[in-house]
Structures are given as C-alpha cells and as structure tokens.
Amino acid sequence: MPDVPAGGWLLRAEVPEGIFTLAVEANDATATAEHAAFADRCRPLLLRAAGDDSAQAERLRIELVGQLGALRGTVAASGLGYLGALAGEHHERPALILLGIAATPLELPDGIDPASLLTAMLRRQYPSAAVEEFPTAAGVGAGIRRCESIRLSSDAADGGPLLIDAGISQALVPFPEAGLLAAVTGFCFTPTDIDLATVFTATIAHHMSVAPKSPALGRG
Numbered sequence: 001m002p003d004v005p006a007g008g009w010l011l012r013a014e015v016p017e018g019i020f021t022l023a024v025e026a027n028d029a030t031a032t033a034e035h036a037a038f039a040d041r042c043r044p045l046l047l048r049a050a051g052d053d054s055a056q057a058e059r060l061r062i063e064l065v066g067q068l069g070a071l072r073g074t075v076a077a078s079g080l081g082y083l084g085a086l087a088g089e090h091h092e093r094p095a096l097i098l099l100g101i102a103a104t105p106l107e108l109p110d111g112i113d114p115a116s117l118l119t120a121m122l123r124r125q126y127p128s129a130a131v132e133e134f135p136t137a138a139g140v141g142a143g144i145r146r147c148e149s150i151r152l153s154s155d156a157a158d159g160g161p162l163l164i165d166a167g168i169s170q171a172l173v174p175f176p177e178a179g180l181l182a183a184v185t186g187f188c189f190t191p192t193d194i195d196l197a198t199v200f201t202a203t204i205a206h207h208m209s210v211a212p213k214s215p216a217l218g219r220g
Contacts, residue, residue, distance in 0.1 A: 004081030005213060006103035009178040011081070013101050013208045016200065019084040022072070031072065035065045042087045042094070049094050064096060067189045071098040071166065074150050075187065079104070090196050097197050098187040101204070106174055106181035114174035118142035118181075122172075134171070136206045141173040143205075145198060147191045167194035171205035178210045 002021075004011040020038045023030055039046075039061045046064070050056035068085055075083070075098065082101040087094055108114055115133045119142045122131045129146035147165045167188040174181050184205045186197030 002082040004103050006180050008213050009210050010213050011103040011182050013204055019086045022083045024080050024083050035068050039065050067096050071187045075100055095193045100185045102183045103180050115140035115142050118172050136173050143171045145169050145194050167191040169194050169197040169201045171201040173205050173208055175210045182208050
C-alpha cells in the first residue's frame with residue numbers, strides 16, 4: 001500500500017497483488033537488475049505463451065525486458081511517487097502494463113465541480129481520446145484513454161529512432177480538501193491492451209484517499 005507524499009498530505013493507494021514495484025528514481029544498473037528480476041518472475045507466463053519452447057520463451061523474455069525499459073524511459077521524469085509493472089495474458093499473448101501513481105497541487109475556483117472541470121479540460125486537450133467520469137470512494141473522478149507515440153532506439157540502417165503507438169489509460173481523482181489531484185496512469189506497449197490497463201487504473205483510483213502527513217514524516 002504505497003503512500004505518496006504531497007505537501008502536507010499523503011496520498012494513500014492500494015495496488016493489487018502481483019504488481020512488481022520498481023524504484024521511481026533508478027540508475028542504469030538498478031533499472032537493469034529490476035527488469036531482469038521482473039522478467040524472471042514472468043518466466044512461467046512466457047513459457048506458457050511459448051508452448052514450453054524454451055528458446056521462444058527466451059525471445060519473449062528479451063522482448064518483455066525491452067518493452068519495460070522503453071516504457072519506463074517515457075515516465076522517468078514525470079514526477080511519479082510510485083512505479084510498478086505487471087504482466088499477464090491478453091488475447092493469448094503476454095501483455096505488459098506499467099503503472100504509475102502521482103499527486104500534484106490542484107486549486108479550484110469556488111462553486112466548480114472538480115470532475116466536470118477535469119473532463120472538460122481533458123476533452124479540450126485530447127479531442128480524439130475517450131474521456132468519462134467515474135465514481136470513486138472519495139467522490140467522482142475523470143478517466144481518459146488515448147494513444148501516444150513514444151520514441152525507441154532502433155537498429156535500422158539509418159540509425160534513426162523508431163516511433164510506436166503506446167496505449168495510455170489515466171484515472172484522475174480530485175481531493176479539494178487537500179488541494180491535490182491524484183493520478184493513476186497505466187502504460188501499455190500496444191493500444192490493444194488499453195482496456196486491460198484501465199481495469200488496474202480504475203481499481204486503484206477508486207480506493208485512493210488522502211490523510212494529513214504527520215509532523216515526524218515532514219522532518220528531514
């Protein structure tokens with residue numbers, strides 16, 4: 001149950017069992033070790049997907065590690081307070097989801113409904129995305145599903161980068177009493193997995209809460 005510090009408050013979230021926690025700030029050596037450990041945990045899944053063909057399972061492992069590194073690189077500087085990964089089967093193939101939780105300051109004008117304002121802003125910023133309100137334990141949040149191009153290194157002869165479309169599912173929950181906006185973001189390597197990512201972002205967002213940070217936690 002990660003706590004994300006945000007000013008004088010803590011954003012509290014529950015993540016489902018089976019999510020592999022990653023260091024939010026990691027050097028190359030730490031990230032490489034974490035990616036390898038995550039791939040080792042996924043070995044039974046990869047073997048099953050490969051029909052117990054160990055060579056094919058190793059190819060899937062290398063692909064999974066590469067996907068994790070690529071997705072992690074897109075969120076490394078986005079101010080996350082928690083980062084985790086999980087893999088499962090979707091349409092009879094391995095699917096990778098990278099999950100991030102963050103809290104940012106939010107100031108709202110008096111008399112404005114937070115969820116309505118958020119959905120209006122999201123629809124204006126991402127006109128082609130799917131945006132909707134959804135209920136949470138704290139009130140009402142705003143959800144968005146969209147695609148975004150990410151840049152990968154490439155072995156192409158021209159040495160140019162490779163652009164691919166990744167799926168992004170985001171659940172935003174306002175906490176006006178704390179002046180905070182909580183965000184749960186799910187990144188998937190292929191847009192076809194975005195519904196799967198949404199299951200996790202919506203589940204985590206639904207149960208989030210905030211609490212005042214104790215004075216002891218604020219020292220240092």
